[in-house]
Amino acid sequence: MKRQPPLVGIIANPISARDIRRIVAHAGNMQITERANIVLRLLAGLGAVGIRHVLMMPEKAGIRQHVMRGLQRSLNLGEGRFPDIEYLDMIVSSSSQDSINAASQMREAGVSAIIVLGGDGTHRAVVSACGGVPIAGVSTGTNNAFPKFKEPTIVGMAVGLAITEASLSNIAFQSNKILEVDVSGHKEIALVDVAIVAEGYIGARALWRSENFKELYVTFAETEVIGMSVVAGLLDPVSRDKPEGRCVVFDNSDNPNYLLRAPIAPGVIEEIGIESWRRLLPDIPIPITEREGSIAFDGEKELSFSKNDRPTITLRTEAFRTIDVSACMKFGAQARLLSNNHQKLNHQKRGSI
Amino acid sequence: MSNNTFPLSKEELLKAYRMMKTIREFEERLHVEFARGGIPGFVHLYAGEEATAVGIMMHLDDQDRIASTHRGHGHCIAKGVDVCEMMAEIYGKVTGACRGKGGSMHIADLSRGMMGANGILGAGSPLACGAALAAQKLGHKGIGMSFTGDGASNQGTFLESLNLAAIWNLPLVFVIENNGYAESTSVDYATAVDSYVDRASGFGLPGITVDGTDFFAVYEAAGEVIKRAREGGGPSLLECKMVRFFGHFEGDAQTYKAEGENEYNRANNDCLKIFRTRVTEAQVIADDEFDAIDTEVLALIDTAVEKAIAAPLPTAADLTSDVYINY
Numbered sequence: 001m002k003r004q005p006p007l008v009g010i011i012a013n014p015i016s017a018r019d020i021r022r023i024v025a026h027a028g029n030m031q032i033t034e035r036a037n038i039v040l041r042l043l044a045g046l047g048a049v050g051i052r053h054v055l056m057m058p059e060k061a062g063i064r065q066h067v068m069r070g071l072q073r074s075l076n077l078g079e080g081r082f083p084d085i086e087y088l089d090m091i092v093s094s095s096s097q098d099s100i101n102a103a104s105q106m107r108e109a110g111v112s113a114i115i116v117l118g119g120d121g122t123h124r125a126v127v128s129a130c131g132g133v134p135i136a137g138v139s140t141g142t143n144n145a146f147p148k149f150k151e152p153t154i155v156g157m158a159v160g161l162a163i164t165e166a167s168l169s170n171i172a173f174q175s176n177k178i179l180e181v182d183v184s185g186h187k188e189i190a191l192v193d194v195a196i197v198a199e200g201y202i203g204a205r206a207l208w209r210s211e212n213f214k215e216l217y218v219t220f221a222e223t224e225v226i227g228m229s230v231v232a233g234l235l236d237p238v239s240r241d242k243p244e245g246r247c248v249v250f251d252n253s254d255n256p257n258y259l260l261r262a263p264i265a266p267g268v269i270e271e272i273g274i275e276s277w278r279r280l281l282p283d284i285p286i287p288i289t290e291r292e293g294s295i296a297f298d299g300e301k302e303l304s305f306s307k308n309d310r311p312t313i314t315l316r317t318e319a320f321r322t323i324d325v326s327a328c329m330k331f332g333a334q335a336r337l338l339s340n341n342h343q344k345l346n347h348q349k350r351g352s353i
Numbered sequence: 354m355s356n357n358t359f360p361l362s363k364e365e366l367l368k369a370y371r372m373m374k375t376i377r378e379f380e381e382r383l384h385v386e387f388a389r390g391g392i393p394g395f396v397h398l399y400a401g402e403e404a405t406a407v408g409i410m411m412h413l414d415d416q417d418r419i420a421s422t423h424r425g426h427g428h429c430i431a432k433g434v435d436v437c438e439m440m441a442e443i444y445g446k447v448t449g450a451c452r453g454k455g456g457s458m459h460i461a462d463l464s465r466g467m468m469g470a471n472g473i474l475g476a477g478s479p480l481a482c483g484a485a486l487a488a489q490k491l492g493h494k495g496i497g498m499s500f501t502g503d504g505a506s507n508q509g510t511f512l513e514s515l516n517l518a519a520i521w522n523l524p525l526v527f528v529i530e531n532n533g534y535a536e537s538t539s540v541d542y543a544t545a546v547d548s549y550v551d552r553a554s555g556f557g558l559p560g561i562t563v564d565g566t567d568f569f570a571v572y573e574a575a576g577e578v579i580k581r582a583r584e585g586g587g588p589s590l591l592e593c594k595m596v597r598f599f600g601h602f603e604g605d606a607q608t609y610k611a612e613g614e615n616e617y618n619r620a621n622n623d624c625l626k627i628f629r630t631r632v633t634e635a636q637v638i639a640d641d642e643f644d645a646i647d648t649e650v651l652a653l654i655d656t657a658v659e660k661a662i663a664a665p666l667p668t669a670a671d672l673t674s675d676v677y678i679n680y
Contacts, residue, residue: 014548018592019561023578029551032551200635201573203360306635
């Protein structure tokens with residue numbers, strides 16, 4: 001395939017939504033065939049607004065085979081509604097590293113946007129490597145705070161409009177906050193939350209033993225999500241665009257100041273003891289109070305720390321860009337971006353634009 | 354030494370390491386002994402996959418029954434089968450766990466809940482269903498544990514077992530040991546939907562995937578699926594992604610693997626190294642304590658081989674014993 005702008009990248013990492021929350025909670029499992037179907041709907045949406053070339057992340061769980069079969073069937077039927085796709089030439093490790101490598105390669109290839117299928121973890125991996133390239137997310141799990149579930153066809157169309165319509169450039173993109181964690185010089189980011197827990201091992205990564213929760217830091221906190229950030233959301237919500245976050249201190253004693261009922265995992269509502277919460281202001285490194293334990297990024301434990309490490313957490317604003325699907329579609333409707341070719345769209349009323 | 358924040362006591366950590374190291378050295382030694390021509394029949398080595406067997410078996414006791422595979426040495430050792438009896442069995446000697454009649458692919462020890470390695474791919478899952486049904490009917494808290502490779506999970510027996518376990522809500526865990534190759538065929542090619550979690554979903558069962566090279570990931574995940582089965586929560590599936598250091602069988606030229614793949618895995622995906630590094634960095638166990646275990650394990654394997662070589666072969670008269678019942 002000859003790469004011609006505007007290029008769009010799609011990262012669908014099959015490892016998302018496979019963790020222990022299917023056992024310790026009632027988290028769903030989006031099957032591989034459904035993920036492939038989502039990719040096809042994204043491609044159809046992109047194709048409908050004129051995107052002709054898409055770069056894809058390769059994987060080894062079968063999404064690619066199902067997508068290729070779908071494209072071939074469409075070709076056989078003479079539909080011609082999908083863009084050309086090209087798979088990146090990269091070694092597949094079947095881990096989140098694939099998302100990082102793919103995002104990095106896509107950025108170098110000059111994509112105008114990356115569409116991400118996955119949960120908070122996959123989005124976090126992509127953001128760590130996509131640089132200034134805007135992303136659009138499609139949630140593939142029930143345990144996600146960052147990506148919302150939107151119909152992929154619409155996401156594809158909105159992304160296509162955002163990167164091809166100059167008139168949309170002022171409203172199509174939103175800037176987002178991150179949390180930056182520094183553990184003895186080793187830096188990691190989180191898009192939604194950083195949780196400090198007592199257990200010093202990483203294990204199966206997921207968080208569900210609320211008796212071990214110590215501290216929580218969030219970039220934003222909504223009330224209708226599942227996971228750690230809802231704890232802050234149910235105490236003191238803060239929106240995605242406000243330049244502040246929240247910090248919550250847990251209290252696992254018999255007499256906490258507050259007892260909060262929080263849906264920390266799908267189907268799991270725990271009573272959690274809270275000592276206090278406060279605002280988190282940008283660009284000020286906050287030292288973690290706990291001396292040892294482990295740090296979970298967007299719901300997954302990843303790093304252990306001991307008393308010599310003294311980790312710090314800093315809220316950063318305008319850290320990466322996302323595509324505002326609703327704004328793009330609304331503008332598209334108002335500006336008649338989808339209704340300006342009356343012959344092709346077979347409109348009854350000529351000259352309605 | 355620091356506070357131990359691992360989910361196991363120091364003694365349990367040492368026990369887990371000893372078990373993994375025993376499996377590793379057992380297999381490394383068989384690799385050499387097989388090449389020397391001292392071992393009858395085929396052997397399929399478990400080296401590289403130890404964290405899975407041990408991470409799971411640390412949660413089991415003798416009343417829990419496991420159905421193993423053709424690559425069963427690791428399961429046997431982790432389930433508590435005597436290492437000397439195993440080695441003698443592989444050498445085909447009367448002192449073996451099955452009096453030398455089974456060999457590598459049929460080592461069993463019912464007193465330990467080890468129902469047997471199994472030369473028939475996919476044959477273990479229905480046996481594990483039977484063990485789980487027995488536990489359910491007898492009302493004790495034992496569970497059945499089915500081990501299946503990525504290739505054998507395409508067998509009808511495995512899929513039928515998922516169905517049976519689901520409808521009877523059996524206290525059972527299906528473990529998929531996904532080392533990427535069904536004999537020499539890549540999982541990418543041979544399995545229509547490569548996610549084994551999706552297989553479980555098709556039968557309404559929960560399934561999860563863990564990094565099988567990370568002992569602590571396996572240990573924690575296995576603890577939850579086993580607890581669920583034991584307490585009446587029903588069957589589930591645990592996929593462990595792992596690497597095997599040797600070929601499908603000893604003598605396999607492994608032309609289907611990428612150049613340098615085994616060396617890469619030994620350098621970067623060695624579950625023993627990963628375990629040891631993590632525990633020593635956390636300052637819970639010192640290197641010299643691990644080194645002492647290494648020495649003891651090597652001595653045990655030496656003894657096992659020496660005893661096996663010295664033991665007699667079965668006689669012609671042994672052919673007619675243990676045919677129906679005796680053992």
